[in-house]
Amino acid sequence: MSQHDSVTTRLSARIAAQFQTPAVRWGGIALILVFLAVLPAVFGQYATVIMTNALLYVVLALGLNVVVGFAGLLDLGYAAFFAVGAYTIGILTLEFGVNFWLALPCAVVGAAIAGVIIGGPTLRLRSDYLAIVTLGFGEIVRFSARNLAITGKASGLSGIGQPWLFGWHIATPTDFYYVFCGLAIGAVIVSLRLEDSRLGRAWLYVRHDEDVAEAMGINRVAVKLAAYVIGAIFAAIGGAFFAANLGAISPESFSFTQSVLILMAVILGGMGKIPGVILGAFIVILGPELLRNLGELRLMVFAVMLLLIMLFRPSGIWPKRGTRS
Amino acid sequence: MTAALLSLSGVSLAFAGNTVLQNVDFQVAEGAVVSLIGPNGAGKTSLFNCITGFYKPQTGTITFDGQALLKLKPHRVTAAGIARTFQNVRLFREMTVMQNVMSGMHCRTRSGAIAAILGLPSQRAEEAAIREACDDCLRFVGVTPDEYDRIATTLAYGHQRRVEIARALATQPKLLLLDEPAAGLNAGEKQELIALIRRIRDERGISVLLIEHDMGLVMQVSERISVLDHGAMIADGTAREIQANPKVIEAYLGQEDAEAELDF
Ligand SMILES: Nc1ncnc2c1ncn2[C@@H]1O[C@H](COP(=O)(O)OP(=O)(O)OP(=O)(O)O)[C@@H](O)[C@H]1O
Numbered sequence: 001m002s003q004h005d006s007v008t009t010r011l012s013a014r015i016a017a018q019f020q021t022p023a024v025r026w027g028g029i030a031l032i033l034v035f036l037a038v039l040p041a042v043f044g045q046y047a048t049v050i051m052t053n054a055l056l057y058v059v060l061a062l063g064l065n066v067v068v069g070f071a072g073l074l075d076l077g078y079a080a081f082f083a084v085g086a087y088t089i090g091i092l093t094l095e096f097g098v099n100f101w102l103a104l105p106c107a108v109v110g111a112a113i114a115g116v117i118i119g120g121p122t123l124r125l126r127s128d129y130l131a132i133v134t135l136g137f138g139e140i141v142r143f144s145a146r147n148l149a150i151t152g153k154a155s156g157l158s159g160i161g162q163p164w165l166f167g168w169h170i171a172t173p174t175d176f177y178y179v180f181c182g183l184a185i186g187a188v189i190v191s192l193r194l195e196d197s198r199l200g201r202a203w204l205y206v207r208h209d210e211d212v213a214e215a216m217g218i219n220r221v222a223v224k225l226a227a228y229v230i231g232a233i234f235a236a237i238g239g240a241f242f243a244a245n246l247g248a249i250s251p252e253s254f255s256f257t258q259s260v261l262i263l264m265a266v267i268l269g270g271m272g273k274i275p276g277v278i279l280g281a282f283i284v285i286l287g288p289e290l291l292r293n294l295g296e297l298r299l300m301v302f303a304v305m306l307l308l309i310m311l312f313r314p315s316g317i318w319p320k321r322g323t324r325s
Numbered sequence: 326m327t328a329a330l331l332s333l334s335g336v337s338l339a340f341a342g343n344t345v346l347q348n349v350d351f352q353v354a355e356g357a358v359v360s361l362i363g364p365n366g367a368g369k370t371s372l373f374n375c376i377t378g379f380y381k382p383q384t385g386t387i388t389f390d391g392q393a394l395l396k397l398k399p400h401r402v403t404a405a406g407i408a409r410t411f412q413n414v415r416l417f418r419e420m421t422v423m424q425n426v427m428s429g430m431h432c433r434t435r436s437g438a439i440a441a442i443l444g445l446p447s448q449r450a451e452e453a454a455i456r457e458a459c460d461d462c463l464r465f466v467g468v469t470p471d472e473y474d475r476i477a478t479t480l481a482y483g484h485q486r487r488v489e490i491a492r493a494l495a496t497q498p499k500l501l502l503l504d505e506p507a508a509g510l511n512a513g514e515k516q517e518l519i520a521l522i523r524r525i526r527d528e529r530g531i532s533v534l535l536i537e538h539d540m541g542l543v544m545q546v547s548e549r550i551s552v553l554d555h556g557a558m559i560a561d562g563t564a565r566e567i568q569a570n571p572k573v574i575e576a577y578l579g580q581e582d583a584e585a586e587l588d589f
């Protein structure tokens with residue numbers, strides 16, 4: 001077992017080391033971009049739709065990664081912010097006739113405010129109160145969506161319009177695929193920049209040793225709240241385009257299972273490691289698809305695979321960053 | 326004498342009825358190097374924790390540079406100009422020497438999430454300034470650039486102590502609190518520490534308050550010494566006065582290792 005572990009560790013470390021030379025890294029990025037660009041033409045509509053979903057999960061997982069991976073806060077109700085984004089778009093465009101691009105900033109602000117309301121009081125407390133509060137928040141949001149008239153109760157909202165962007169009507173699955181490509185790439189860039197910034201370092205300090213971080217002059221509550229709100233914004237943007245893409249949303253899209261799935265992508269990828277989290281998002285979405293011909297068994301096989309991964313690589317599939325010593 | 330930079334008056338602290346500090350009056354003058362000594366468990370570290378906002382005394386006032394400290398959260402105390410090191414070196418694990426020291430600059434810089442996401446020129450300039458200031462602090466304490474990218478906790482112990490001091494200096498303090506900085510150092514390293522403490526005061530104009538058990542070091546480096554015993558301040562004076570003070574000798578005689586400790 002440990003033999004096997006060390007082999008995979010060395011192998012993945014070597015792959016990661018390859019990525020660290022600039023030529024290989026840029027080559028790899030170019031390759032990925034070309035692949036993304038030609039995917040709809042080469043693999044057809046079915047693959048495009050699946051990939052669109054995977055890219056949505058990249059956005060969501062990277063957002064949750066800011067909260068869980070960077071800042072070390074356990075959030076069990078992340079789908080609530082996804083719902084806030086989706087329902088804000090649904091309600092504003094359907095009931096108030098607001099343009100999608102005007103509704104989008106409202107969704108972002110709405111999620112940020114929700115983040116402050118939930119995070120503000122809870123993040124002051126130590127330990128894992130946040131996990132419980134976020135779990136409750138997730139259920140409250142879903143429960144409200146199920147029971148309020150304005151959110152369409154259990155059947156949800158349908159007929160959400162597709163947005164225009166500078167004369168481009170974002171309408172076909174392929175159009176949305178490219179939009180989600182853009183969102184995912186944006187999420188990656190934002191994550192990378194945040195990680196390598198004053199705020200990104202502050203999250204690391206607080207995660208490693210709250211007391212020392214405070215002694216060094218870092219306001220731990222403010223820094224955690226920033227992570228929580230940024231995570232909420234990622235989810236709201238994902239939710240907004242999710243609503244526009246499907247045209248219909250219902251409370252069941254924002255269940256606890258959804259929160260767990262996103263969290264799984266983050267943990268699987270190795271919390272805080274951006275490439276790992278992206279890979280994690282692809283695994284949780286594409287994994288069950290690739291196993292499709294196993295029929296009824298596929299979810300169980302998938303669950304066993306996840307368990308095995310967690311057993312053999314408890315700190316995620318992506319190797320630790322190489323450090324000179 | 327110059328005005329007091331730090332002033333404690335009537336500070337009492339108890340945990341669940343257990344008195345740790347009783348009615349402590351204590352001062353550090355601007356530009357001074359002051360030592361706080363006392364037997365194990367006397368309450369020295371607790372006093373540091375009160376000053377830095379980690380412990381909240383039940384009574385008393387603490388004033389620093391004209392500002393009341395007791396209402397402040399620890400990060401505000403640091404921003405006000407008090408930096409500290411820890412009795413057991415507490416570097417951020419799994420982070421490099423440079424990253425560790427950069428934490429100190431947090432309270433002296435401003436860039437937030439939006440500046441970082443957009444990569445604004447002001448943010449890049451600030452990042453460069455942070456590195457430069459940290460480089461300066463690290464060189465000052467005698468850590469060389471080839472060590473900057475090493476994981477801090479893999480350095481030799483003496484160098485970890487230096488990194489911790491550099492990290493405290495990076496907060497640009499007016500007063501530096503050192504909790505047993507010589508613990509675990511060899512004789513040569515202790516001499517370097519004495520020189521470093523003097524340079525911190527003379528070249529940087531930072532006042533220093535240190536807790537230390539090594540009497541040789543205390544006698545050499547400090548202008549004034551205060552003695553804490555069972556939470557009470559029992560003596561205060563120059564090295565010579567403290568050495569001759571019967572109350573101090575008595576306080577240390579209660580300890581098994583009294584002779585070693587009183588080996589002035
Ligand atoms: N958070 C706390 N809760 C309860 N008791 C505490 C706490 N912190 C300190 N004490 C108690 O206060 C007393 C003084 O401890 P402190 O660490 O301040 O001593 P010290 O003078 O620094 O000793 P040393 O030389 O061994 O470092 C001890 O009896 C300790 O048990």
Ligand SMILES: [Mg+2]
Binds near residue numbers: 370412
């Ligand atoms: Mg102590």
